[in-house]
Amino acid sequence: MTRVRIYAGAACGLAAVLLSGCSTQSSGNAAAPLATVDTDPPSVIRTTTPPATTTPAQTTTLPSTTLPTTNSTTTPAVADPARYEGLSGFYYFTSPTGKFECAVFITDASVAGCHGEFPPTAPRVEGSGAPDSRVAPNTIELTAGTAARFLSSGDPRFHRFDAIATPLPYGETLSIPGSGTSNGITCRVDELAGVSCTDQVGHGFTVSDTAFELK
Template sequence: MNRRGVWGTAAGGALFALLVGCSSNVDGAATAPLATVDTDPPSVVRTTTPAITTTSPPTSTSMPPVTTTTASAPPVADASRFEGDPGSFYFTSPSGKFECAVLITDSSVAGCHGEFPSTAPRVEGSGAQGSAVPPNTIELTAGSPAKFSSSGDPRFHRFDGTARALPYDEVLSIPGSGSSNGLKCTVQEKTGVTCTDQVGHGFTVSDSAFELK
């Protein structure tokens, strides 16, 4: 046999031995080479979501304390300082434009003489019946609406002395002859003289404006 044939035979034998060595014989049956199985499962990557914190709005709020201001009552004048004859109380406005009085009889009356506005309604004259003249008196009888009139007798003028000025914002309150017969008068610098009864009637008068109720 030549040398090339020997090397071929030797190589074939070596290859056969290698194949036989890589196989196994179970119960006489040849099996294929065993495959390698990776039994470790792949790692699981877990991500952690950061917790979200929310702030709930307050269910109540603390409000600052509420301060209420109560208007103080106007000062009450000493009625005795304005009294003339028994049951008669006289005063003037601080400006001197009005002379006024509260007279307590069977029916309480408050009224004034003075510089009435040009818009005051004309009234029947005291001298000539049916004539219309500018008023010289404004008056309120307790329980009845206030009115302008023309008086021949200035009955709200004090003849037995000098009437005192009623200070601005002070209230002259005179009880009446009955439980609902009282009258109150006051003088405001801007609006003038105001007199009212206990049931809502009254007047306010200045030299430029008036109101009758």
């Protein structure tokens, strides 16, 4: 009996030792918690930020503005004197509007002149056949080598009687060379300025129905 108890007590003691390692004692202090070991290291997630894409700036090319080139060497149109000649040495023309009848005479002296609608500002001159009177002029005249002038003529000496005078187009130059010692004379008609005639030394006139210039 005694031996059985000893064995039984020993068995019981062994069982108690085994149980004390697996459970908590009722007397008080809790056993330390078991440590958890993670044998797999955490995976590292690498995030790669794609490089920023740079959109090339768009450039707008404005069309270049080129000023038009003008030809400054354009030769003025020259009228054919033969179209305006009456008797030898006498050349007649009108303005395109017909307001002025003009002529160039190349004889012993070179003379150019016109009859027409002169401006009201034209100076009054001696009346033809009445030198003591002052009248509106009916003629403008240039004798080469002297200043141009207004005058009153008793007859229309620059009117063509044997035919109809040919109009001198705007911008065309009628150039009549001198004869002997006389200067040549050049005439032209401008749409705004009117009729102009000059000699080779700078004397001349420009006249329209609104303005004039004597040189």
